[in-house]
Amino acid sequence: MRLTLKRLDYLHNGCKPPIVHRDLKASNILLNEKLQAKIAYFGLSKVLATESATHISTDAKGTFGYLDAEYCNIGQLNRKSDVYSFGIVLLELITGRAAIIRDVEPFPIHICQWVTPIYENMEIEKIVDSRIQGTYNNFSAQKAIEIAMACVRSSAIQRPEISSVYVELKGCLEIEMTSDQVTTVTEIDESDDDTNSSSSVLVT
Numbered sequence: 001m002r003l004t005l006k007r008l009d010y011l012h013n014g015c016k017p018p019i020v021h022r023d024l025k026a027s028n029i030l031l032n033e034k035l036q037a038k039i040a041y042f043g044l045s046k047v048l049a050t051e052s053a054t055h056i057s058t059d060a061k062g063t064f065g066y067l068d069a070e071y072c073n074i075g076q077l078n079r080k081s082d083v084y085s086f087g088i089v090l091l092e093l094i095t096g097r098a099a100i101i102r103d104v105e106p107f108p109i110h111i112c113q114w115v116t117p118i119y120e121n122m123e124i125e126k127i128v129d130s131r132i133q134g135t136y137n138n139f140s141a142q143k144a145i146e147i148a149m150a151c152v153r154s155s156a157i158q159r160p161e162i163s164s165v166y167v168e169l170k171g172c173l174e175i176e177m178t179s180d181q182v183t184t185v186t187e188i189d190e191s192d193d194d195t196n197s198s199s200s201v202l203v204t
Contacts, residue, residue: 001090002173003037004029005166008086011039012079012162018048020056020077024085025066025099026092046077054078065099065110070156080156083165087151090169091115094144096129112152119149137179140172147172 011019021028022044030038044061055078060071068084071077088099091111102108118126124142125133147168153159160168 001037001093001169002166004039004089005086005162005169007037007039008082008162009166012082015047017051017053018079020046020048020079021082021085022046022077023062023066024082024089025063026089029089068156069154078156079162080159083151083159083162084156086162086165087148087159088112090144090148090151094129094141094148095127096131115145115149119145137176140175140179143175144169144172 008021008024011021019042021039021042023041024039028039028041030040032038046056046058048056055076057075058077060067060075062085066085066088068081071081071084088111091097092099095111095115097111097114099111100108101111101114104114115127122142124138124145127145128136128141147160147165150158150160151165
């Protein structure tokens with residue numbers, strides 16, 4: 001995810017003028033043979049008029065479930081539309097569920113509708129993919145969910161910049177890695193006691 005964020009940061013802040021992808025989703029994030037992320041499919045991308053431009057007025061296009069509702073309602077595409085889409089991808093990664101969930105209610109619901117009430121009750125273990133229960137640092141998981149929920153706020157102005165998301169998620173990973181190292185050291189110590197008594201985009 002860090003590489004994906006670096007690619008997005010390049011599109012938003014490195015390109016002159018900035019580029020908004022407009023269709024960021026899991027299937028458009030590809031991995032090469034080294035498992036490095038590449039952002040693919042720029043068929044719907046838009047270039048902002050100038051470096052200082054805040055948005056571009058255009059018809060709402062993208063993939064259902066990843067589309068920023070504010071953009072759909074007022075037709076103003078901006079960098080924060082990509083931030084919203086990334087938040088959905090991050091929620092998918094955390095929960096192990098698709099953007100549109102079909103197995104928890106008699107009718108399909110959006111992942112934000114499912115996560116929000118659980119998140120408000122701080123029942124983190126109910127949000128995280130059950131297949132990885134017990135393998136993650138609770139604080140790191142909570143922080144990652146907080147970042148995702150900030151990305152999918154209904155108002156674009158309230159969402160973080162993609163560069164800030166990168167910094168925050170990097171911190172989550174560092175916590176997780178530190179936790180893993182502590183666990184490994186503890187396991188080694190216990191074993192001894194028993195014995196001894198880390199930029200590119202793919203344009204398609």
